[in-house]
Amino acid sequence: MRLALAALxxxxxxxxAAACKQQGSQAYLETRLVCIxxxxxxxxxxxxxxxxxxxxxxxxxxxxRSNSQIIDSMVAQFGPAVLSTPQTHGFDLIAWVxxxxxxxxxxxxxxxxxxxxxxxxxxxxxxxxxxxxxxxDERRVDEELQKFxx
Amino acid sequence: MRALRAVAVVSVxxxxxLLVWDLAHQNGPGIAVxxxxxxIVPAPKLDLPLLTGAGRLTLASLRGxxxxxxxxxxxxxxxxxxxxxxxxxxxxxxxxxxDVVFLGVNAQDLKGPAHAYLKxxxxxxxxxxxxxxxxxxxxxxxxxxETFFVDRRGRVVPPHITGQASRAQIDDGIRRxxxx
Numbered sequence: 001m002r003l004a005l006a007a008l009x010x011x012x013x014x015x016x017a018a019a020c021k022q023q024g025s026q027a028y029l030e031t032r033l034v035c036i037x038x039x040x041x042x043x044x045x046x047x048x049x050x051x052x053x054x055x056x057x058x059x060x061x062x063x064x065r066s067n068s069q070i071i072d073s074m075v076a077q078f079g080p081a082v083l084s085t086p087q088t089h090g091f092d093l094i095a096w097v098x099x100x101x102x103x104x105x106x107x108x109x110x111x112x113x114x115x116x117x118x119x120x121x122x123x124x125x126x127x128x129x130x131x132x133x134x135x136x137d138e139r140r141v142d143e144e145l146q147k148f149x150x
Numbered sequence: 151m152r153a154l155r156a157v158a159v160v161s162v163x164x165x166x167x168l169l170v171w172d173l174a175h176q177n178g179p180g181i182a183v184x185x186x187x188x189x190i191v192p193a194p195k196l197d198l199p200l201l202t203g204a205g206r207l208t209l210a211s212l213r214g215x216x217x218x219x220x221x222x223x224x225x226x227x228x229x230x231x232x233x234x235x236x237x238x239x240x241x242x243x244x245x246x247x248x249d250v251v252f253l254g255v256n257a258q259d260l261k262g263p264a265h266a267y268l269k270x271x272x273x274x275x276x277x278x279x280x281x282x283x284x285x286x287x288x289x290x291x292x293x294x295x296e297t298f299f300v301d302r303r304g305r306v307v308p309p310h311i312t313g314q315a316s317r318a319q320i321d322d323g324i325r326r327x328x329x330x
Binding site: 036037048049052053056077078079081105109112113 | 225260261
């Protein structure tokens with residue numbers, strides 16, 4: 001009898017967990033969503049509206065909704081502005097691509113500049129002949145050197 | 151090298167253009183300040199989705215009627231305090247005149263609590279939803295509730311009520327808008 005009661009209790013306690021396999025996480029969602037009145041993530045805000053949003057998230061989690069479902073419902077209400085990071089599709093993709101593009105463009109500009117500078121230096125060294133001395137100057141240099149040798 | 155220089159110049163010009171555009175599109179203090187000074191000003195554009203049901207509503211579509219524009223949030227305490235008075239005023243005025251309408255602008259609010267608010271305070275007039283509060287700067291709304299009166303020619307006329315509006319203030323505002 002005791003065993004049957006224990007099994008029944010375990011079944012009753014396990015039922016909500018089993019029903020919510022995809023249940024969202026309050027902590028995760030509070031970092032993914034921003035309070036639209038104060039523009040900080042929910043985990044960093046205690047403004048009245050942030051508190052309301054947290055309560056709404058808690059209510060939806062209790063209703064077995066997943067992270068993505070809850071995020072979608074918030075985006076449906078407030079648009080992408082409610083997300084703490086830009087989306088990875090549509091117009092928001094620019095926010096991800098632009099910095100990467102900038103880095104690549106900068107690297108390409110540096111490489112181009114370096115190659116050009118190297119080419120200019122090589123040309124300059126090829127073009128600079130060993131300036132020949134005038135016979136008179138050469139003679140004077142030889143004389144001076146001979147003085148040192150002596 | 152010339153190409154690089156051109157890219158740099160174009161980038162700087164684009165950034166400058168962006169800065170100028172941003173400065174040109176700043177809203178300033180909004181119309182509330184002018185209305186508080188007793189001035190009559192054209193109503194800012196208002197084109198928002200309905201809070202309940204599908205579709206949108208523009209303020210321009212209400213031209214020819216006096217419109218009481220009430221900004222509110224479901225979590226705001228003074229909004230709750232005035233809600234029954236505003237709803238009662240709406241019922242009383244619309245029962246006796248067809249050229250007076252009330253328009254609620256629910257801003258920066260969750261849909262669920264906003265719907266519950268309408269039900270709880272028996273708000274039957276049309277409400278639109280401004281999810282991000284984008285209309286606030288142009289109207290000069292700084293905190294809810296705020297109430298404006300738009301005359302039949304689409305102009306905002308004094309008074310502009312900040313905070314909880316009483317029935318007497320609403321009636322006075324409508325009468326002044328009707329005379330305008």
